[in-house]
Amino acid sequence: MLFLLCCSTIFLVCGFSEKDMMTRIAGITNSPLIRASDITVAYGDEIILKNVSLDVYQGEILAILGRSGCGKTTLFRALIGLLELKGGEIFVDGEKCPSIVEGGPKDLMKKIGVLFQSGALFSSMTIAENIALPLIQYSSLPHELIEKIVALRLAEVGLAGHAQSFPSELSGGMQKRAALARAMALDPKMLFFDEPSAGLDPVTSAELDETIMAINRELGTTIIVITHELASVSRIAHRIIMLDGQEKGIIAEGTLAELKSVENDKRIRDFFAVLN
Ligand SMILES: Nc1ncnc2c1ncn2[C@@H]1O[C@H](COP(=O)(O)OP(=O)(O)OP(=O)(O)O)[C@@H](O)[C@H]1O
Numbered sequence: 001m002l003f004l005l006c007c008s009t010i011f012l013v014c015g016f017s018e019k020d021m022m023t024r025i026a027g028i029t030n031s032p033l034i035r036a037s038d039i040t041v042a043y044g045d046e047i048i049l050k051n052v053s054l055d056v057y058q059g060e061i062l063a064i065l066g067r068s069g070c071g072k073t074t075l076f077r078a079l080i081g082l083l084e085l086k087g088g089e090i091f092v093d094g095e096k097c098p099s100i101v102e103g104g105p106k107d108l109m110k111k112i113g114v115l116f117q118s119g120a121l122f123s124s125m126t127i128a129e130n131i132a133l134p135l136i137q138y139s140s141l142p143h144e145l146i147e148k149i150v151a152l153r154l155a156e157v158g159l160a161g162h163a164q165s166f167p168s169e170l171s172g173g174m175q176k177r178a179a180l181a182r183a184m185a186l187d188p189k190m191l192f193f194d195e196p197s198a199g200l201d202p203v204t205s206a207e208l209d210e211t212i213m214a215i216n217r218e219l220g221t222t223i224i225v226i227t228h229e230l231a232s233v234s235r236i237a238h239r240i241i242m243l244d245g246q247e248k249g250i251i252a253e254g255t256l257a258e259l260k261s262v263e264n265d266k267r268i269r270d271f272f273a274v275l276n
């Protein structure tokens with residue numbers, strides 16, 4: 001407590017916000033929940049990420065930014081063990097992430113909830129069946145308990161009463177929230193979102209951000225989110241990394257204010273100039 005108070009004073013004197021402060025404290029005191037060490041990822045001979053290192057800390061919301069095609073989804077898929085690494089290693093929660101050729105990350109997937117870019121729910125299944133799927137796949141919980149968890153997850157994302165609907169009967173924003181409920185089904189330590197607000201109107205997008213922040217705040221879930229929405233980044237991200245396709249890796253890391261104030265890198269300046 002004393003440590004927090006001291007840090008609070010130091011950071012306030014230095015002009016950092018409380019959000020900056022908590023992120024920096026997390027970086028100082030916690031070992032990373034995810035550590036990517038010098039990873040290289042390629043599709044065939046085409047290298048997309050070269051010697052990339054990244055730490056993700058417990059309890060933070062990390063946003064991944066960068067131009068289309070720079071490798072955000074590729075990094076995302078690599079971090080959850082869905083791609084074979086050409087080099088380097090990934091550790092999740094202290095354990096080396098087995099690559100797809102080593103049988104894949106089945107155990108790790110219990111700790112990770114994922115909302116893919118396509119967000120795809122299975123259209124032939126009800127919302128409840130979609131959310132129950134990871135519970136059936138990765139746990140041996142009895143049917144009655146699974147039903148209770150599904151109801152709880154639906155309530156958490158504001159979709160109570162829609163358990164028996166099919167995805168096509170929900171709006172785009174509701175489908176995203178249903179996919180979020182499915183990602184949270186196993187009460188994961190980490191949630192990965194690939195462009196959760198794509199295709200949503202600004203108000204629905206802000207509501208989804210509120211849900212994401214509430215999950216982070218109330219459950220302490222570590223969240224990695226890829227997004228092109230600057231408003232969303234400014235609302236939810238504690239820390240940002242920016243990828244660049246030519247560099248094949250990370251060209252900037254920091255808070256939004258820090259990245260927006262970069263003057264000596266045209267790639268970063270141009271990115272924020274267009275987004276503004
Ligand atoms: N399965 C694949 N096979 C071959 N090349 C791929 C594959 N997936 C992605 N790529 C290529 O890798 C590069 C990075 O793609 P990625 O999907 O990671 O980009 P991104 O930053 O997520 O882009 P966006 O913002 O458009 O989603 C692109 O050049 C893309 O064409």
Ligand SMILES: [Mg+2]
Nearest residue numbers: 072073074117
């Ligand atoms: Mg992508």
